[in-house]
Amino acid sequence: QVHMVESGGGLVQAGGSLRLSCAASGRNSGNRVMGWFRQAPGKEREFVAGISGGGGSTVYADSVKGRFTTSRDNAKNTVYLQMNSLKPEDTATYYCAARIGALLRTAAREYDYWGQGTQVTVSS
Numbered sequence: 001q002v003h004m005v006e007s008g009g010g011l012v013q014a015g016g017s018l019r020l021s022c023a024a025s026g027r028n029s030g031n032r033v034m035g036w037f038r039q040a041p042g043k044e045r046e047f048v049a050g051i052s053g054g055g056g057s058t059v060y061a062d063s064v065k066g067r068f069t070t071s072r073d074n075a076k077n078t079v080y081l082q083m084n085s086l087k088p089e090d091t092a093t094y095y096c097a098a099r100i101g102a103l104l105r106t107a108a109r110e111y112d113y114w115g116q117g118t119q120v121t122v123s124s
Contacts, residue, residue, distance in 0.1 A: 001026045001027060001113070002024055002025075002026045002027075002028065002029040002032065002098045002112075002113040003024070003025050003026045003029070003113075004022050004023065004024045004025075004029075004096050004097075004098060004113060004114070004115035005022070005023050005025075005115055005116070006020060006021065006022050006094065006095065006096050006115045006116065006117060006118040007020070007021050007022075007023075007118060008020040008021050008118060009094060009118030009119045009120045010119075010120070010121070011121045011122075011123065012086055012120075012121070012122055012123070013122070013123050014086060014087055014088055014122055014123065014124050015085060015086065016086050016122070017082070017083060017084045017085075017086065018083045018086065018120060019080060019081070019082050019083070020036070020080065020081040020083070020094055020096075020118060020120075021078055021079070021080055022034065022036075022078065022079045022080070022081075022096030022115055023076070023077060023078045024077045024078070024079070024098060025077065029077055029098070030074060030077055031053040031054065031074055032053055032098040032099060032100075033050065033051070033052055033053050033098070033099040033101065033102065033103065033104050033105070034050065034051050034070075034072065034079045034096060034097065034098055034099075035047065035048075035049070035050040035051075035096070035097045035098075035099070035105070035106070035108075035111055036048040036049045036050070036070060036079075036081045036094060036095070036096055036097075037094070037095045037096075037097060037108055037111075038090075038092035038093065038094045038095070038120075039092055039093050039095070039117075040091060040092040040093075043092075045095070045108050046061065047061055047106040047107070047108065048060070048061050048064055048068065048081070048094070049061065049064065049068055049069075049070040049081060050070070050104050050105065050106060051070045051071070051072055051079060051104070052104050053102065054074075055071065055072045055074070057104055058070055059104055059106060061106075063089075064083075064090075067083065067084050067085045067086075068081060068082065068083050068084070069081075069082045069084075070082075079096060081094070081096075083120070086120075086122045087122060088122045088123065088124045089122075090120060090122050091120060091121050091122050092119075092120060093117040093118065093119050093120075094117060094118050094119075094120050095114055095115055095116075095117045096114075096115045097111035097112075097113060097114045097115070098111065098112060098113040099111050099112060100112045
């Protein structure tokens, strides 16, 4: 079992920045492929970014490419999502998720463990 806790969400003005953290714990929690997803009210959960177990590979949704960066510190079992140039359309609950499998994937159904989410609100 892998337990994850997100933090770092909040209210920010358009153009601002936030850094989300996701701390993983539990048996076999280390070096997992990790993904970031978000869900706005009335919308489907969507992929935002993903990072391989070693941190050498990342993938981003087109909507955040160039503005968001994901990274990880495996010594701390923590993954980060740095969000810059935030827009009102980035407003959502953000979730981190972990895969049992070794390959980087973008579909939510490919992820096995989920955090509780953290709210990000971007005002215009």
